[in-house]
Amino acid sequence: MAPTETLESIIATSGPPPHFVLVPLVAQGHIIPMVDLAHLLAERGARASLITTPVNAARLHSVADGARRAKLPLEIVELPFPPADDVLPQGCENVDQVTDNDHFLPLFHAIHRLAGPLExxxxxxxxxxxxxxxxxxxxxxxxxxxxxxxPRLFFHGPSCFYSLCDLNASTHGLHERAYTSATAEAEGHETYVVPGMPVRVEVTKATCVGFLDAPGFEAFREDCLEAIRTADGAVVNTFLDLEEQFVACYEAALGKPVWALGPFYINSNRDAQSMTSRGRKTSVDQSAVTEWLDAMDPGSVIYVSFGSIAQKLPKQLYEVGHGLEDSGQPLLWVVKDAEAALPEAAEWLKALEARTVGRGLVLRGWAPQLAILSHRAVGGFVTHCGWNSLLESIAHGVPIVTWPHFADQFLNERLAVDVLGIGVPVGAALPVMLFGDEAVPVVRGDVARAVSELMDGGEVAEERRRKAREYGERAHRAMEKGGSSYENLTLLIQSFRLSGGKETRHTGLQKEQQEKQIMSC
Known part of the structure; x- marks a missing residue:
């Protein structure tokens, strides 16, 4: 590519642009990064078609409208959802609509029947x-x-650290050893070292669980592992200045290209409406939230949100709220509608708001997380360690309190705390049920301790904040022209423009940087 030429200008003068068809899982945490990736591709001159179902397409109206206003070659393609069986409720087309753990398996069976409509x-x-x-x-x-x-690339949404751990655990039979160990079965606390990692990673039976590990999903997981083996490469939502050694080792373990293109959402050309919703309509008044934050001191507010799926029973909500209150920090806490709707929880939340008036704000529903994290008043984030939330916090330079719940979240916590040095663990050691668990694994003292440690003014806390700010600066540099993610996206699009997708071999910046890391794998 000549120095004065841009990828967009080459595409515009060399026939039809490359066309990428994106197929996210029908779960909000999976749809959001794929929407952001579709925008990145479209803004660089490629055509992007995001495939989903009617319920999910309806949530993406603002995304489609924003693309039309910006005249981007991005379209939302709606496929008919297969008829529900007797178990799955009618109209259930997204993981966040599931209200019973027994409905997950029927939902996945229905999703797999989308193969015919897609073809x-x-x-x-x-x-x-x-x-x-x-x-x-x-x-x-x-x-x-x-x-x-x-040609097909697979997208794995968690950190590359998690993806490498999960692949190595599967390849070396770690899951089987953990689940058949008598000690682990009896106690659940025996530790195992994940093989093939460039750093030492210890897990327990409880914390090495990943996606599709639940009983009944064994065949689905095997199919997914086989689909990884037959793919032409992988796309990951991370950047080399954050996870370079893990991207390199993941590529070596897979034996195929791994394209680090993130953080996907960092995109200055998106309009405010589409960036705020990103597939979900916010149910709070963003201007009111901003006004409240404007009245707080810089870096003083602890923001609390546990993602789109996991729900807490009232007794766990009480522990969270009391812990936040006891920390003495100004707090902005997002509570799900389903959690706040319970009569005993609703009454208790009102009492908490009365006790913390002037320094506490409880939001009910879906909040504008990017706008909150970007505000100068926010100095910390209590998160479930879903990768989208964790990466958004990193990109905004906000350190975190880690409270993993399930799937990839325990290993994402290890990355944040042990490798990056930007997190304080709340002490969660066991996964919890998605729709409330009778157990209360984290009590108010844990919450107050972790928040106080994160927001402390001491030397250790300041070093944690310094690291978070530095990673935030690196994230933005990666997405700028000349940055690793920007150039990797250029190479990805160019390879499909030149070869028609027959090759997905990448060269240049990413390869040069990763070769330095391969020997440590």
Whole structure:
């Protein structure tokens, strides 16, 4: 590519642009980064088609409208959702609509029946797409891509640290050893070292769990691992200045390209409405939240949110609230509608607000997280360690209190605390049920201690804040022209423009940087 030429100008003068078909899992934490990736591709001149179902497409109206206003080649493609069986409630098309743990398996069976509609859509196109980028959990896209003759990359949403741990654990039989150990079965606290990692990583039976590890999902997980093996490469939402050694080792373990393109959401050309919702309508008044934050001292507020899925029973909510109150810090706490709707919780939350008037704000529903994290008043974030939230906090330079719940979150915590040095663990050691757990694994003293330690003015806390700010600066540099993620995206799009997707081999910046790390894997 000549120095004076841009990728966009080359695409504009060299025939039809490459066409990427993105297929996220129907879960909000998986849809959001794929929407952001679709924007990145479209803004660089490629055509991006995001595949989803009617309920999820309705949530993405603002995204589609924003793309039209900006004249971006981004479209939301709606496929009919397969008819629900007798178990799955009618209209349940997203993981966050599930209200019973027994409904997850039927939902995944229904999702897999989208293979036929997707193949019909692809075959009806005037030109064959350049590439399918599908969520790791959507293993059913492998057969579709093979049948139609389209290269396929898989997208794995968590940290590359987690992805490498999970792959190595599967390859070396760590999951099986943990689950068959008599000691682990009896106590659940025996530790295991994850093999093949460039740093020492210890897990327990409880904390080495990942995606699709629940009983009944064994066949789904095997299909996903096979789909990884047959893919042409991987796309990850991270950046080399954050996880360079883990990206390199993941690429070596897979034996195929791993494209580090994140943080996906850092995109100055997105309009405020589409960035705020990103597939979910915020249920709070953002101007009121901003006004409240404006009245707080810089770096004084602790922000608390536990993602879109896990729900807490009132007795755990009480422990969270009392712990936040006891910490003495100004607090901004997001509580789900379903949690706040319970009569005993609703009454208690009102009492908490009365006790913390002037320094406490409780938001009910879906909050504008990016706007909150970017505000100067926010000095810390109590998070469930979902990768989207963790990466958003990193990119805004905000240190965290880590409270993992399930899946990848315990290993994301290890990355934040042990490797990056930007987090304080609340002390959660066991996974919890998605819809409330009778156990109360974290009590108010744990919450107050961790928040106080994070927000402390001492030397250790200041060093943690310094590291968080530095990673935030690196995140933005990665997405700027000349940065590692920006250039990797250039190479990815260019490879499909030049080869029609027949090769996904990447060269240049990412390869040069990763070769330095391979020897440590």
């Amino acid at each position: 019909s859509y692809l075959r009806a196109l005037a030109r064959r797409p350049s590439c399918i980028i599908s969520d790791w959990c959507n293993s059913w896209t492998a057969g579709v891509a093979s049948s139609v003759g389209i």
